[in-house]
Amino acid sequence: MPSVFINTFGCQANKSDSERILGDYLSRGYVEVDNWRLADEIVINTCSVRQSAEDRVTGFLLNVDKFFAGSQRPKIILTGCMLHFNEKEIRTLLPQIDEILPIGEVGFNQKAIRKEKDKAFIPISSGCNSFCTFCIVPFSRGRERSRPIDDIVREVAELSKEGYTEITLLGQNVNSWGLEKVGVALRKMFMDKDTFNPDIIPSNQSQYFKPQDTPPFVTLLREISKIDGIQKISFFTSNPWDFWDELVDEISANPKIDRFIHLPVQSGSNRILKLMNRGYTQESYLDLINQIKAKIPDAVFGTDIIVGFPGETDKDFQDTLNLVKEVGFKVAFVARYSPRPGTVSAKLFPDDIPARIKKERWEILDQIANKDNLKSRPIVP
Ligand code: SF4
Incomplete structure (x- = not known):
């Protein structure tokens, strides 16, 4: 063979x-x-x-x-x-x-060969339409595609019969599942030096397309929760702009949903967030966190942060530190910025923060966000 x-x-x-x-x-x-x-x-x-x-x-x-x-x-x-x-x-x-x-x-529906026998990871979407300027995913994985709900529910039901009790739903922007958006025109605009203007970045984040009815991802969570045998549902990676009120309410009301919430913030500086095309501000991010804390008192938070993004000043970094302290993340994946060929930031912004400064900022942030919290670190999905 x-x-x-x-x-x-x-x-x-x-x-x-x-x-x-x-x-x-x-x-x-x-x-x-x-x-x-x-x-x-x-x-x-x-x-x-x-x-x-x-x-x-x-x-x-x-x-x-x-x-x-x-x-x-x-x-x-x-x-x-x-x-x-x-x-x-x-x-x-x-x-x-x-x-x-x-x-x-390979396709979403190809049978997965899993090594673990109680926890399973299930892809529900692939690709991304958000075009954060530092990120290669929209180019490497292409436009966002959501897997049909029937296929997802069928796979979870089969896993439950096989004895799986914990599942993690996966997607680059998992909570925008079911909200297919078109990013092709934006991609062209982003890749074109003549039309790119950081002051008028047209965000493709779906906060601008807030659904009138129940967000599809909430519907999906409810359907999966009905499956006997599934005791814990996690999802990864959520993005702040699609973390609807209804999703917060659903987590609060549904004991099967994991209380660990991973919400990448990337920076605490509004100026840098704009250059990253993240589609939210420090204030709106903190509003969301406070809303979650109020409705889900046992929620714990994780995040991703990039230090040394082009042009990041001491003040920008201080804004990130302040945000990290205010949220009280239990875990933060801190990365030093490195330009990825093909991304907008690599094309348009010089990688001007010296490696020494990136390292210093990484160490400070890692200490505050991670090491100071070691005793109460949650299980990360
Ligand atoms: S960072 Fe996440 S949301 Fe932004 S473009 Fe990359 S995959 Fe999409």
């Missing part, structure tokens, strides 16, 4: 995709091996969030080259976020690649 080894880099969404990629391989008669030296095919599921993540892929391929020097090496297939490069760029950058696999070709 042919064998496959899947090397997964990056976030939970990639790990979930790899579960379905493995399912696809097994359905075609392959067996999984846990050592790439023994595989007939190697799938590399890549991450592009930082340059270091892409460097790890390059390093892995050099190891493969070295090991198989002079002999027949496995077929190598590339998927994941590095597909934001076009095929020609990939073949120049990574000449070892034999085949490129867009993740959409």
